Amino acid sequence: MKILRQLALILFFLLAGEALRLVSGISIPGTVLGMVLLFLALMTKLIRLEQIELIAKFLLDHLAFLFVPAGVGLMSSWQVIGKSWLPILLIVLFSTILVVGVTGWTVQLMKRRGTR
Structure with a gap:
């Protein structure tokens, strides 16, 4: 249950970044804005590292798997x-x-x- 709460917190910042992009009309991707918002929340101690530590470790441990779809997409576009x-x-x-x-x-x- 703890890891789901941490995932929800990460997804909240992703959603906040997307909302900020839509409202402001800025051309920076919402995912990047969400990471910046998460970074600012961590730096200002609005949230503590312990609140996202388990999900962050899990995602970093499995990061290689997240690149597989992008690699397959590149291989299918090899002619271009x-x-x-x-x-x-x-x-x-x-x-x-x-x-x-x-x-x-x-x-x-x-x-x-x-x-x-």
């Missing part, structure tokens, strides 16, 4: 992707490097703020 593989490869490489850099910078910033 095959024509422009080089730009796609460059975009994936650049965005991966950018994400790793921004993540590292963010972790360093949060560590510095945490030691104050």
Whole structure:
């Protein structure tokens, strides 16, 4: 029952993100807005990490399975992707490097703020 409550809390933030996107007309996906709202709720201690810890661990442990449908979708569109593989490869490489850099910078910033 505890894990269902935690899942409901995560889904609430997903729904809140989608509602915010619809109401505001912003072009950011509702899932991203929901994650930002969840992050802000955790940072402001509106919710505690313990309130979502079990479901978060479960989802992270099974994350690979969530990518299977996307991989199958890519394989079914291989003819379209095959024509422009080089730009796609460059975009994936650049965005991966950018994400790793921004993540590292963010972790360093949060560590510095945490030691104050």
